[in-house]
Amino acid sequence: MRKSTISILIIMLAVCILAAGCGPGPGPSASTTPKTRTITDSVGRTVEIPATVEKIVPLGNTPRMITYLGLANKVVGLGGMAADKITPVTAYAYANKDLWANVPIVGTDAAGATDYYPEQIISVKPDVILCSYTKELADEIQTKTGIPVVAVPMGTLFGKDYEDALRLLGDVCGAKERAEEVISYINNSLKDLATRTSNIPDANKPTVLGAAATFKGAHGIEGVYMKYAVFSTIAANDVTKGVSDKAGGVLVDKEQIIGWNPQFIFLDSGGVNLVKTDYTNNPDFYAHLKAVNEGNIYQYPSSTSYYSNVEIPIVNSYYVASLLYPEQFKDIVFKDKANEIFKFFLGTDDYLSKLENAGAGYDKVTLGDK
Structure with missing residues (x-):
């Protein structure tokens, strides 16, 4: 009787091994981890972006915003002015002048004349392009570069749309917590001034x-x-x-x-x-x-x-x-x-x-x- 029981158990174990149906299976494969995700930007565009963003090209007012979010080290191409024209009054750019010394200028908004350079943007291989432009211009840049473009509000000083911009950039670039810190700091400063x-x-x-x-x-x-x-x-x-x-x-x-x-x-x-x-x-x-x-x-x-x-x-x-x-x-x-x-x-x-x-x-x- 005992021998029969042992034989049956051996047979069952063999079947389980062959069928790979017994015991814990392998953990989730890395290949099943999503490589992209979809967001809706401020102008209502649905944009598929990398799940993790490491390289960015900020245009318009976003270079300033990503500086506040502690993301300046992720910049591989920049919309802005020539380094020799930067003064401390353009605080975000002056603070980053050494970090961005060798970062190519891939766009400009000087004197209100918006421009961008598709070939240069493509050459720096960003994960995402950030901008504070219209839907039409964001679509145009994405079409010409083949790189995801996320548009955020230009940002009214001390306004809610500035908060919206910071939150969206924080979400896209993995800096949600910092975005909330910046928003709180601004609002607490304004509250202190108003209270006094x-x-x-x-x-x-x-x-x-x-x-x-x-x-x-x-x-x-x-x-x-x-x-x-x-x-x-x-x-x-x-x-x-x-x-x-x-x-x-x-x-x-x-x-x-x-x-x-x-x-x-x-x-x-x-x-x-x-x-x-x-x-x-x-x-x-x-x-x-x-x-x-x-x-x-x-x-x-x-x-x-x-x-x-x-x-x-x-x-x-x-x-x-x-x-x-x-x-x-x-x-x-x-x-x-x-x-x-x-x-x-x-x-x-x-x-x-x-x-x-x-x-x-x-x-x-x-x-x-x-």
Whole structure:
């Protein structure tokens, strides 16, 4: 009986081995792991991208965004400007100038003229092309290169569409957690600024003007900002309030500035020399301005350089607020706060000194002997 039982077990084991049906089978084959996945970009395009993205070509405003996401080392081709034209005001590019020194330029948006170079893009073999363009242009680039193109919003400064862009880029490039960190940092900074300034009575707020605005190049004092995010973030008493429904830089008649007669004037650093030259040629005009007579003219870096920065406007907001509302910001050491913000976004220590060395720092502006 015992021999019969053993014989039966031996036969059953042999059958199992032959049929490969007994015992645990082999684990999942690596070949079954998906190599691609499908996403929907911001303009509604369905795009098949690699499951893991290691090499990217960012165009439009995406080089700045991927810098904030800590993805600069994945760039194999770049949409941007020649290295010798980069200044610290274009913070993302300046912070990466050594890392990207040998990365080929494969597109440009200089002076609003969008262009890209299909052959050069193909030659660097990216996994994906990132851009902030229209559906039509994204389709065109993908057709000409045969490489997946993901379009994200251009990004309104401090707007939800900027958050959408960061999240989509983080998803595509494997940086979801960092995207949420960046979004939280921006929102927490804006909340801090708003909380400190929200209860200041309007009667206690000095009037301000953002001049020497940067848009399509540098301008003198007649270039002014309307609905300027740096001012609205801190509830500043902006003399241009109600003049226009559109945000951005515009040229105004200089007599209008006399009519506004702000107590403080803040100038983009790139336009300061134009203002100084104008002062030399037209001192009588400036003699009418309270800000000039009381020595309340200051400079800060432009918020805009190759599309809008994010880190510089946040720092600008702290700078302006610390001058307008010193009591509410007395616990802030501006230099430390500025470098903290720059470090978070750019990964660079003491970026403030780089701006200062380029003449684009935060400082009082002297016109003549004023």
